[in-house]
Amino acid sequence: PSTTTAAAAAAAQQLHNNLYLFYNIMSAGGIEQWDLTSNVSPFLDRHMMFPLLEYLDSLINNGTMTSYSSKDVAAARLSLLRPTHMVDYASDIYKQVHDGEAIPKEMEDQKSKVYSDLEDLRKGCKVLEDLVQNQEERTKLTAAGQWNVAGLESASVTPAMIETYRQLAKYNFECGDYKAARDMLETYISLFANPPAVKSGDDDDDGMNPNAAANNNNNNNNNDKETVGNPVIYYLDAVTMDLLPVLWGKLAAEVLVEDWEAARVALAAVQTGLESLVASKQVSALDALQQRTWLLHWSLFVYWNAQGGLENMVDLFHSERYKQAITTNAPHLLRYLTAAVLLCKRRITKKAAGVANNKEDRRLMKNLIGVMGDCEYTDPIVEFVNCLCVKFDFDMAQTKLAECEAVLRADFFLCKQTALFMEEARVFVFENYCRIHNKIDLAALGEKLAMDQDAAERWIVDLIRNADLDAKIDSEQRCVVMGANTQSIYEQVMDRTRDLNVRSATLAQNLSNVLNDARKEKSKKEKAAKDASEY
Numbered sequence: 457p458s459t460t461t462a463a464a465a466a467a468a469q470q471l472h473n474n475l476y477l478f479y480n481i482m483s484a485g486g487i488e489q490w491d492l493t494s495n496v497s498p499f500l501d502r503h504m505m506f507p508l509l510e511y512l513d514s515l516i517n518n519g520t521m522t523s524y525s526s527k528d529v530a531a532a533r534l535s536l537l538r539p540t541h542m543v544d545y546a547s548d549i550y551k552q553v554h555d556g557e558a559i560p561k562e563m564e565d566q567k568s569k570v571y572s573d574l575e576d577l578r579k580g581c582k583v584l585e586d587l588v589q590n591q592e593e594r595t596k597l598t599a600a601g602q603w604n605v606a607g608l609e610s611a612s613v614t615p616a617m618i619e620t621y622r623q624l625a626k627y628n629f630e631c632g633d634y635k636a637a638r639d640m641l642e643t644y645i646s647l648f649a650n651p652p653a654v655k656s657g658d659d660d661d662d663g664m665n666p667n668a669a670a671n672n673n674n675n676n677n678n679n680d681k682e683t684v685g686n687p688v689i690y691y692l693d694a695v696t697m698d699l700l701p702v703l704w705g706k707l708a709a710e711v712l713v714e715d716w717e718a719a720r721v722a723l724a725a726v727q728t729g730l731e732s733l734v735a736s737k738q739v740s741a742l743d744a745l746q747q748r749t750w751l752l753h754w755s756l757f758v759y760w761n762a763q764g765g766l767e768n769m770v771d772l773f774h775s776e777r778y779k780q781a782i783t784t785n786a787p788h789l790l791r792y793l794t795a796a797v798l799l800c801k802r803r804i805t806k807k808a809a810g811v812a813n814n815k816e817d818r819r820l821m822k823n824l825i826g827v828m829g830d831c832e833y834t835d836p837i838v839e840f841v842n843c844l845c846v847k848f849d850f851d852m853a854q855t856k857l858a859e860c861e862a863v864l865r866a867d868f869f870l871c872k873q874t875a876l877f878m879e880e881a882r883v884f885v886f887e888n889y890c891r892i893h894n895k896i897d898l899a900a901l902g903e904k905l906a907m908d909q910d911a912a913e914r915w916i917v918d919l920i921r922n923a924d925l926d927a928k929i930d931s932e933q934r935c936v937v938m939g940a941n942t943q944s945i946y947e948q949v950m951d952r953t954r955d956l957n958v959r960s961a962t963l964a965q966n967l968s969n970v971l972n973d974a975r976k977e978k979s980k981k982e983k984a985a986k987d988a989s990e991y
Contacts, residue, residue, distance in 0.1 A: 486523070487862050487863065488523045490866065491521070495788040499752075502539070503629070509529050512529050513526055516529065520865070531553050534553055537549060541570045542632040550563065570631065574631070581624055583611075583617060584608070587613065608647070629705065629709060634709045638715075641705055645692070648692055651685065652691075689725045699729070700726075703722070703729050708754070720762045720768075726751060745785065749784075752772070752773065752778060752789055753786070769792070770793070773827075787831035791835055791867075792870070793824065797821070797824050801880070821845055836859035836863050837864070844885065850885070850888075854885075894937070895937050898929075916936055
């Protein structure tokens with residue numbers, strides 16, 4: 457699967473140009489102007505583009521995007537398929553694009569060649585494939601410490617055969633058999649890994665599960681001499697330039713089979729491997745910037761689907777190196793960072809101290825606004841936050857909030873979060889509005905929240921019931937009366953004692969310095985008096 461070489465980058469740029477022409481973004485109006493498909497395409501593996509194009513096709517069919525046509529999307533899909541080995545899929549799309557015309561001879565020839573090459577690769581690594589399928593023999597080799605490149609030579613498996621096995625995994629990926637590619641890459645990585653020794657009762661453990669580190673922790677403590685690889689990178693001792701593309705391929709396969717927890721592990725492995733190569737100066741600064749940009753885009757699939765992924769996404773996007781990649785190469789990712797911050801803001805701030813933590817809330821928003829200031833990008837989602845936190849323009853924020861819903865529904869990554877985003881956005885508007893008002897008219901509040909008066913009242917009642925809002929509703933005056941924003945005794949004690957250790961240490965150090973200065977001064981005076989008496 458894809459590596460971020462110059463050739464891959466050039467191919468990705470060509471794909472970007474093709475999609476740009478197909479979609480006519482510049483001439484599109486309405487919701488099409490906020491479509492980011494052509495922006496993200498240069499940074500994705502071409503196989504990852506198929507789900508995005510299928511989603512675009514569904515939007516065209518339901519009338520959401522009227523400036524695009526299904527035939528143009530099918531043509532873009534065919535352009536993506538040509539360099540791959542998904543010959544049957546390409547044939548179906550060709551008929552769709554060319555109104556049922558017969559398949560060209562070159563496509564039929566390509567199909568024959570694909571099956572022939574696939575068979576040749578299988579023959580070239582048949583011994584290793586048979587060994588992988590023989591679980592009993594594999595377990596014996598693993599227990600004997602011979603499940604590695606050097607150890608398998610005794611089983612007539614040569615390094616060339618192992619390389620052919622890797623090529624077969626890549627070929628399966630290009631054929632669209634992502635599960636087979638994932639399993640083969642997992643096996644390939646295990647040949648270079650150094651997992652904990654298999655204990656009795658752990659026969660099913662193939663050493664590839666990074667979570668096994670916790671289970672083997674006690675055993676490792678008992679045997680300090682046992683050398684174990686890094687569990688974050690599948691127990692590899694280190695990532696080489698040859699292994700990094702394999703980790704990228706593993707991540708791509710996990711994403712395409714939609715195993716999100718495994719994809720999260722694969723994402724961490726790629727990030728760790730990449731940064732270790734950068735630290736050892738095996739990857740140039742420019743190439744590192746490019747690969748970080750790719751990683752940010754691939755992570756969208758993982759973080760927007762994995763449980764609790766948005767918190768990890770906010771941390772990654774706000775880290776200095778990856779923030780640089782966003783501001784330099786991919787300012788359009790600001791949309792996803794902004795949406796993620798709004799969606800998980802309340803969860804993060806509550807987790808910080810068990811209750812809503814205003815400082816953590818302010819830190820998140822301050823970091824986001826800082827990135828917004830460095831990115832030359834805007835859309836209704838970004839502009840909504842900008843109106844509230846920078847311009848304090850509630851009327852414009854109301855307009856942008858109404859636009860946000862359409863943008864969210866048309867975005868492949870955000871569409872499933874539309875309802876939750878609108879809820880969190882309304883809470884965000886309400887929080888900011890309440891900071892400057894003690895009494896709020898329900899009709900005015902409904903306008904700010906893009907809701908009618910009755911819906912706004914029901915929404916606020918739900919907030920009060922769920923203990924998310926200290927307020928009450930005055931039915932006679934049809935307004936919301938905010939409660940006093942006072943800290944609890946617990947919060948006051950925590951705030952006052954938060955830096956107690958630091959302040960105590962500073963006080964002790966200052967006292968020690970004063971005493972030392974006093975001793976030195978006394979010593980000088982005594983010496984001066986002694987010198988005067990001797991004189």
